[in-house]
Amino acid sequence: MSANEYIPIRVSTLRGDLKIPFDAYVKVASKHILFCRQGDSFEGDRLVRLKKKKLKKMYILPEHEEPYRRYISESIEAAFDNNSDKSIEDRAAVIQGAQQAAAEDVMENPEDQHSYHLAKKGSAKYVEFILNNSEATKSILAIKNADNDLAHHGVTVSTLALGIAKELGVVESQPQLLDQLILGSLLHDFDHYHSGIPYSLPLQEMTDEQRVIYLAHPQSGVDRLKNLQHFDQLVLKIILQHEELINGSGFANKMLEKDLDPLVLTVSTANAFDRYITFQNVPVKDALKTMLIEKMGLYPLAQMKALQLALKNQGVITS
Template sequence: MAKAELMQLPASQMVIGLTVKLPLGWTQHPFFINRIKLTSQAQIELIRGLELTFVYVLSGHELLPEVIEEVEDKQADPMQVKAKPKKVLDSKAAVIKAMRVGQQRFLSNINESRSVFAQFAIEPDKAYREAATMVEGFVDHLQETDTPYLALVGSGEMDVSVTQHGISVAVLSLMIGHALELPKSDLRDLALGSLFHDFGKLKIPDNIRRKRSELTEPEQNYLKMHPNLGFDLLNACNLYPKSVLNIVLHHHEYIDGSGYPDHLTEKDIPLLTQIVSLANDYEGLLEQFTFSPQLALGTLFKSHAKKHAQNLIAALVKVLGIYPPGTLVSLSDGSIGKVMMTTREVKQPHVWSCNLGGGEANLRFLLEEDVTVSSVLRLEELTEGALKTLQADSPISFYFSALPDN
């Protein structure tokens, strides 16, 4: 018996409640399977970001209006759906400079953050002033362009320090805050709270904090004390705003009450704290799913969606794009690469590319080529040469790209 033909729905007309099937292979989208029950606007925005002409409707037809506009090019092979070509505005020179400046700023901020933390025990007032200066720099870097992009950066070290993690969380939090159009005062508090959110971990013994093997239950409980330890240190100074102290104390709280230390729910968690909690949770998934930013994003959707407000997850998706920086990808011309920076076209990020063996290394600007990302790769799929060329096993951190407006 022949299967009934599935209804094709324009991607622009998706609504919550539908169950849809994506006309893509599993490596071409961030979900675990291509059959998706639409339960949030964040899911819809993520699917629209894939630039599909249509999706298949599996159930929920009664939620749709009686008249559906005709899908363009119905006869096109759904596996070959392409975005409409747009005029390329990015300058290669500007992009290269933006990435270089972003990396320099990231390294500079790591050193400044270490200085602030070291100064805290000696002159807490001076540490606060230096941290406030850092925060102004963050906000200036964010706002030097109307459309900031996210770039891949790194410290050159295999272990991500508390300071490096704090800067990356600050960048993600500020990008979310920018997407939500928060006022500058809130952006400052987001940045300062992010910088200090794990400050209490410096009071945890190294043999616990840096332990490679699984922590024992007493060790886990000790590590979970770091929000309280950080809060107590900052609160004693009588310098830090209440919103910053709340971020430090409650950055592991989730809106479903599953977090710690106080098991708060949404109504008791301020917006700024929720933003840092989301950014920190994503960074934690990055550590869990090493070298796979897209898998971390998919896991956030699949397993952590109830922990965070849907509008915040949607904002994070907008910030990260479909292929977040650090994602290993196969390109439509047969080469492979690592995403270095997001762009206005989600399927055409800037990538560090090479051939399958690791040769012909080159920084590629897919916006200026008829090339797109065709699938996501796992670390184990790379040859030894490609692994080395792409530095695919390097830790992933983020910073603003500093790309000027065109």
């Protein structure tokens, strides 16, 4: 089999306890090596090992493409089924992976309308999963983003944003925008996917050149998407404005609170919080405290209080 006949698949789609009906290969120095055999599963430390290696793609043989597609759709369907006999942790793992893969698909090929619509549909289902299962938020947030993955960060931000939105009454007042809130959160750092800068570093640890790229990422993100008609307005607004701060000291356009959409501020608040817990390894409770003190006057107090309440009500923190 020549190297270019193998079909790439996303590691993020390989979650859960189902046995895989295909052989999965890794590519090492242009050679494909069998990593997980047909009939095995991706449970346990297998995924952790892959994540630690920051491996995003694996490979399958062309004759296994059909069983692979079936495996993906069956595991996602079973995970979204509220009558499922699977544990909420297993369901959350599959759904988290599906959302991560959907974000990666759109970020890799934003011009592909089909991927965008699939991601939007998945986001609507995600809203239902989170709102209808009391342990869902906790289970999703318990999945560690070991390699500071950008799409995983997007899934975490989307989950926190939905929690805040729920506390602020948005589920009742703007239910039609919740799928866009999720999708915008998944894609908010779209520019980092292409610029390749070390986005998880604190600003002061970046080189001058990296800092310039970082401070432009919201604007560069929407610039990369111009002329694409299928992106929703709120999704674009989230990408452009998620680093703005209410006192005008944010970037890329130093906007003020009165000009910012509250839904965008929800994503900004969730994003700042996940930068603490994922990129700086600050424990959840300390991150809340730090944010309330260090970021005072930068995010609306109502959004921060809603975040605190959401974490409490979803059982992520106890007091």
